[in-house]
Amino acid sequence: MRPKHIIFDVNETLLDLKPLARRINASLSSDLAFDIWFSALLHYSLVEAVTGHHEDFSKIAKATFEMTAAKFKKVIPDEEIKSILGMIKKLQPHADVLESLTKLKEEGFTLVALTNGNSTVAKEQMATAELEHLFNNIYSVDEAKAFKPHPKPYQYVLNKMKAKPEETLLVAAHGWDIIGAQRAGMQTAFIARDGKFKYPLAENPNYDCKNLIALVEYLT
Known part of the structure; x- marks a missing residue:
């Protein structure tokens, strides 16, 4: 799907x-x-x-x-x-981020962010990186009172979006985040940033990508 x-x-x-x-x-x-x-x-x-x-x-x-x-x-x-x-x-986005998010936004996907950081830091990060205009919302796990990969943050965002888990994709460069989303019933996409690896005991993600450009190609 x-x-x-x-x-x-x-x-x-x-x-x-x-x-x-x-x-x-x-x-x-x-x-x-x-x-x-x-x-x-x-x-x-x-x-x-x-x-x-x-x-x-x-x-x-x-x-x-x-x-x-x-x-x-x-x-x-x-x-x-x-x-x-x-x-x-003050971090800057990876080179593939702005182009990829823009394309996905133009394709009609609902885009949100979910971070373990607090909401103040998250919003400042997105403003500094000049990405905030691409997201429908930016969520912090503080709103769910549990850190990823606990099920609560994923379920919280799904509830806020009124979205079914099977029609929602979690994109992450962390194997533990992929596992959390999988076990919450969501689709997943692993982004192989330098030094990041999938957890061998987990199920394969729906999309296994070297970068976000590859994910865009899969989805569009």
């Missing part, structure tokens, strides 16, 4: 995290620092979700950055941490 609605993950799927990665790696003097921090960020967001609690993603980002800094025996002042993590608001 050709989907009618498309839900996009934001960080890495649409926006390029490399500048943030370089800054974190430099501040902690390790090429591994960003990957360790980002994994911890996802891990502890899931801890919040599975224990029935919800915390602001930005606060978890700061807490896990401090944990990562301690791992590398670094003490980073709060103001510097704020400056480093504040880069998330």
